[in-house]
Amino acid sequence: MxxxxxxxxxxxxxxxxxxxxxxxxxxxxxxxxxxxxxxxxxxxxxxxxxxxxxxxxxxxxxxxxxxxxxxxxxxxxxxxxxxxxxxxxxxxxxxxxxxxxxxxxxxxxxxxxxxxxxxxxxxxHDALTGVFNRRYGMRALRKLSADYRRYGYPYTLCLLDMDNLKAINDQFGHLAGDAAIRMLASAMAALVREGDSVVRLGGDEFLVLLPHSSVSDAEAMLQRLAQQLAEQPLQWQDQAVGVSASAGLVAGAGGKPEAELEQADKAMYARKRKGRG
Structure with a gap:
């Protein structure tokens, strides 16, 4: 210039x-x-x-x-x-x-x-799955929280983990478990909107950040995810291996990221106990 x-x-x-x-x-x-x-x-x-x-x-x-x-x-x-x-x-x-x-x-x-x-x-980015890693996810969550406090922009947290990773590892080995984790990450990345973030926190635990969205929007995304996982199981050594996941949802309220993650974690385990996924 x-x-x-x-x-x-x-x-x-x-x-x-x-x-x-x-x-x-x-x-x-x-x-x-x-x-x-x-x-x-x-x-x-x-x-x-x-x-x-x-x-x-x-x-x-x-x-x-x-x-x-x-x-x-x-x-x-x-x-x-x-x-x-x-x-x-x-x-x-x-x-x-x-x-x-x-x-x-x-x-x-x-x-x-x-x-x-x-x-x-x-x-x-996470080396195994290619989605965002924990470091990025926590920074993005802090920004969403700050934007909520300053502008009132809504956001939703979705904390999710696999229901049957241990069973897959025990029956097919850890390479199959890694493939299941990659498949779950890819499925979520394909379903979210531009501007949403899929984050692997570690192991089989994921965080999906949905800015400008409600809990009902996140519920609809989870229903699509469950349907896709049911219709397209993991193909491993000529076998169809079912993959399922449970999730907890929290409407962001501008709180501390760690506290909102803990809320989502509690919501996720409550769903697991009810068997809702």
Whole structure:
């Protein structure tokens, strides 16, 4: 994003001379930037330090979904460090720009972002099932709780575990048990809405977070899950292995995540005792 036409033309020429393959979208001001962000997905941003009356310091927090390289006339190590702390992937003085340097910093920023994305994905997802892990789930639950307290947004917790994992492990072995856990996770992930979160807390225990929903919405999801598990059992060593699960539901009320999980846990075991699943 560059608001001075001569500088935009220089950057465009250097990109062309760098030999990289790219599609360029130019924004002359902050309004154009916001409009572009709503309409397109970008791999990287070349950001002038000053765009009108707005500086990169103010814009960087709004550009956290992709790497940002700040291009500026300033040559200041202190400013460089400050911009990096605010999230810039790199900082390049306009006086030093060349096609080869531009190519190098862009390639480095894109590769670094790919590594960061992979690390973030691995830190938030469960290795066995591919759904979110406990760390992510607790953070998401804290956000739902905070949004409820601040805005009154409703949410529902669904705590669920398998009824017959021990029996499957005993009869078919732990590999079959792992396959049953994966199947249950996949079934839930396929049934929830975009924006819902399926979380493996550990073992065969899962948490489903349903923002902007009621307990009756969660009940309907559980009925669909039970039907799918009944109609599509686990296929293991030429045998159909039934998988079932019990769940506890709690309407979120902005409380402490641990307390709401405990409520859901009690509700789940009450269902198990009644045999409702």
């Amino acid at each position: 560059e608001d001075e036409e001569d500088h935009r033309l220089i950057l465009e020429r250097m990109l062309a001379e760098s030999g990289m393959e790219y599609r360029l979208h130019q924004c002359e001001d902050v309004d154009a930037m916001h409009a572009a962000l709503k309409e397109q997905v970008f791999d990287i941003c070349l950001l002038d330090f000053s765009v009108g009356l707005v500086t990169a310091k103010e814009l960087l927090p709004q550009l956290s979904d992709f790497p940002v390289i700040v291009v500026t006339v300033h040559e200041d190590d202190q400013l460089d460090s400050e911009l990096m702390r605010l999230g810039a992937a790199d900082f390049v003085a306009k006086s030093e720009l060349s096609p080869s340097l531009l190519k190098r910093v862009i390639r480095h920023a894109v590769e670094r972002q790919a590594i960061l994305n992979q690390l973030k994905d691995e830190s938030e």
